[in-house]
Amino acid sequence: MSMDLHDHAEHALALMRTAGFEAARAEASRLHGTEVNLAHNEPSLLRSTTVEKLALAGIVDGRMAATELSDLGDDAVRAAIGALFTDARSSPQDGANALSAGQQAELLQGPQEADEALLADKVAELLEFRTRETPAMMLEEGFVAHQRLEARLLSSGGSSIGCRLGWHRLSLAGTAKIGLRTSSFNFVDGNSNDLRALPAQAHAGIEPMLRDTVRQVDAQRIAAKFVGDVVLTPPAVASLLGWLQGQLADMHLIAGSSLYRERVGELIAAPLLSLKSRFDAPGIAAISADGFVAPPVELLRAGRLINLTPSLYGSRKTGLKQVPIAAGGWEVPAGDTPLADLLGGVRHGALVGRLSMGNPAPNGDFSGVIKNSFLLEGGSVGPALREVMVSGNIARMLLDVQAVSRERIDTGVWNLPWLRIGGMHFS
Structure with a gap:
């Protein structure tokens, strides 16, 4: 240097x-x-x-x-x-x-x-x-x-x-x-x-x-409200997991608003879902924002919560163990389901490109617009959607994961599969 x-x-x-x-x-x-x-x-x-x-x-x-x-x-x-x-x-x-x-x-x-x-x-x-x-x-x-x-x-x-x-x-x-x-x-x-x-x-x-x-040039509204499945693309999965990571970090831990502060070791997601670091990913340095070396860490193992992630300040404020994390570099291991089969298992629902949830309620309830998305009918991808809302509970979504694709998209910051989740409300 x-x-x-x-x-x-x-x-x-x-x-x-x-x-x-x-x-x-x-x-x-x-x-x-x-x-x-x-x-x-x-x-x-x-x-x-x-x-x-x-x-x-x-x-x-x-x-x-x-x-x-x-x-x-x-x-x-x-x-x-x-x-x-x-x-x-x-x-x-x-x-x-x-x-x-x-x-x-x-x-x-x-x-x-x-x-x-x-x-x-x-x-x-x-x-x-x-x-x-x-x-x-x-x-x-x-x-x-x-x-x-x-x-x-x-x-x-x-x-x-x-x-x-x-x-x-x-x-x-x-x-x-x-x-x-x-x-x-x-x-x-x-x-x-x-x-x-x-x-x-x-x-x-x-x-x-x-x-x-x-x-997506030709997009349409849905004919009527319904309850069905979502298949989240990797960018939408990143939004889902970003909410979870926020629940495990300083702001919610210090405020006492985290849904998971007392749940380390418990099943908080479907057993199909794991989430772990790869802080040596392209463009990622294994250093936390507050200046600590960030060793590998697991957040979810087969649906079970393994770690919270308080910083040094958050640790001293809450009494929880400090867990340094880098600015990015996370992966969900690939599942066993080919993407074609994951989509083919949806009777009625949507393939969601981006999930715009705003700030979910303290209990995880949310309602948001799905963007860059397509109708799923009878296992086939249909027309693009516009002005379609989806609502549910984001904590429940983690538990309701039904399938994880073999295929993944790697952006460096994330390496993620597609997820199929049931019980979502469309309007």
Whole structure:
């Protein structure tokens, strides 16, 4: 690492001690990106960007404050630390405030250098596939990129964590149009360590997104309310599991509103469902937001709750064991049911591309719009749906999983199958 991320973090830490902080943490990072953009079905731009950042947190008299700055110059850092000390002195006193201590790690993973020719080739592959297979699709914007993150985190408690993380990212967004008829907006975003391993459209669910969007040009309402099954696509499964992860984390644990705080070891989901980390996934560093090394962790094992995930602060606030987790990198193991059979088992229901639930009630009740979705009748995928609501209880949905597909979509942040869940109310 060149003045050098370690030197930036060390210098900031020394200045924070001098300013009067009793405990301090400094993380200097540099994110370098090389990307080939596309716009309106054409390659548009090759560019490189570099973003530097210094993240600081400090405690004085049990009072904590944090800040980030993009100017790593000495004058800017000194000014930011002075303002941070003032903010900390005026913050509420809280005995649970604490910072990372004793953490040691050097993380190196993923492709470290950009290959501009490879990025351009993958954009060309995407555009050729669109022209050949889904010509009605308008790719309004997107890119194929290589990103490299270098970081050094130091704390007054002796933590020193270094990171050199490289990965590729693919992102597309757009709509389909046939005549005057237009589909709803759709998008996909995912990471990969090896762009050469698969055709461009085979990464992160790009091909099904393009094909489904074209089919969504002609959408219809349902004729009447009914109770049936949903088949959640991986993006919709991510929403379901995101709600569960929120229930296991600081906000709900501290507030006492978690449905699961006292249920570790109990069956809270169907035995078909497991959920575990893979913090070495493309684009993911095994470091928690509060500066701890994040070892592998299971949340669900055959439906049974294995861990809650309080941070250091959440642990000190609740008395629960701290469980560090990374910013992403989760997977549901593949099931035994081929996707075709999973869909074929639905008599009446919907294939749901995205689940918009808002904020479910404290008991998990929700009502939301299903987006990028299709009617399922007699085991066959029917027309696209519009203005269709689904309601139920999200905690109950976890228990009502009837089938898990063999197929999965890997975006780096998630690696997920399709799920079939019964007993949903459509209107």
